[in-house]
Amino acid sequence: MSGDTPRPGSRAGAHGARPTRRLLVLGGAAAALTAVAGCGLRLDLPQPPPPVPTRKPAPDERFLLAVIADLRALVQAGESLERSDLDGDARRLLRAVVAVQQRQVDVLTGRLTNAGVPTAEIEAATAPPPAPKPAATTASGSGTTPAPATPAPTSSTTATTSPDVAGIRTVDDLAATLADVGPDRWQSLAATTESTRDLVLSAWSARLASAVLLGETVDPAATPSAARPRVIDQTAPLVYGFEVVAAQSTGGRRTRALETLDALRRLDLAVSGPTTSTPGGWALPFPVTTPAAAQRLATHLLGTAVDATIEVAGAAPDGPALDDTARWSARVQALAVDWGMPLSPFPGTAT
Template structure:
């Protein structure tokens, strides 16, 4: 009986078709599998996908995208004016400059890794309504400009623009938020946008708008005055050495520069002493050369006048001064450029 009992297990396993040793092996594998599952291994679920990398914003990305949106609206406004009765070479030239600025800014963004879909979305967005200037404007209007126009009467970003006057108001719609953002940007972006904004204000002057200097002088006003006085003296010489049409043009530019000097200095225009001409001026040809040289130098000095760490008011003060100088320079075959004084 005992012998039958000892062989019972073997006979049962043989009847089931499973040798006794295989039961031990299967049991050991199940135990190991249970241990692995208990430690977190899931054989029935595929591994999760790797995390999608997050794009790091480019330097000054938000500011540049905002500038792209604003320029896009300006180009649309210029196109509206060109389709109406007030189309002309000046507006056509301004649209070409704004398109060039758009091309450069979009290139900066794409080179920094910003997807074109992000840039296009910013261009399609509606910018915030314009705000007033960072300081009260003062000074006499430029030739042909409106004596009562101010930045506060600019049209909103969604208002239609059909006339040169409305376009000029839109161009002059730069407020504290824009200048503060530019002042906080990196040096490369700050220089690029400050130059673009100065050109934008100069365009408003050419369309007949009074872009006056700030009533409250910025920290760089002494440098602006020092740059303006030699211009006045130079054009006194230009006018004296010119004849005919060139003399009339020189006298008109001299009058504009004299008004600008009074506006920035707050005193009557006086001929500065101790300023030497860059070369002898004894003929009309010399006079014209002096006119173009001094005006081109002044236009290119806008960014230099702001200094290495300009405040928002300093940037605006320089831009408004530069806008008037740029507009006067157009009469001397020095057309507006997209980024005056900056390397785009």
């Protein structure tokens, strides 16, 4: 027997078998990799993260975003006017109006964040367009003429709802914009949930009141709505009550009472139309026999009327009823300011 042939079971035989087993293992692994690669998987890249769950929209989210965008543009315009050349009284009034609008922005934004809408999304969707710049002038003969202002761009979210901030150059411009709440917007409000409807009705009535305070005329709707009987029921007692206030007041307070009475009579005529006589006989909430009691009656009557804003609109108001209510409430709110009652961002609500 040759010495080069290993004996069965020897160590040399065992060493000779190992390369064969290695080849079998490597071959199997290669076959497995080929099979996985054939399935279209890339083993050299990490697996993609799972898809982010889609956020469920908050109730009335798109509507509220449009309202907030509108308000933010108004605040921006008002703040720009505050820095212009205004006298002290006009600046104080404008500052109060801007503060009301800003408070509305904060509350409505908080309503969305409480419902799970990310703050970053709200900020992006409601960002106002660039603030207007002073009108430039170009030479024209011996003098100068104002160059037309370039309209500010608007985002796709606010293009149909936000005011034309570039066109607000004066307090009168701001007042006119505040008063411009069209029928389509009231119809959109009527289609929202009850809590949104009440809150925005209140806010928009304060918006219209701001317009009145800044000098804009806000008349009742020409066509009576379903809310008109309740508007009349609230207005007639105000006329009667301020007849008593005027009768029991003296000096400057009597003058103010007579001015308020005249405004209320005109409002009563506007909402109820010409009548042969105004019914009377309403019971006063307390005896009024002194100037101090007359002052107390004035603020009580106006405050009670403002607080009835949501009630006057009715349980399921349509667009015209909301519009009619807000216009009436705005007139009353503006009169209340004359009696030392600050304008509320959300009159008639607990907000």
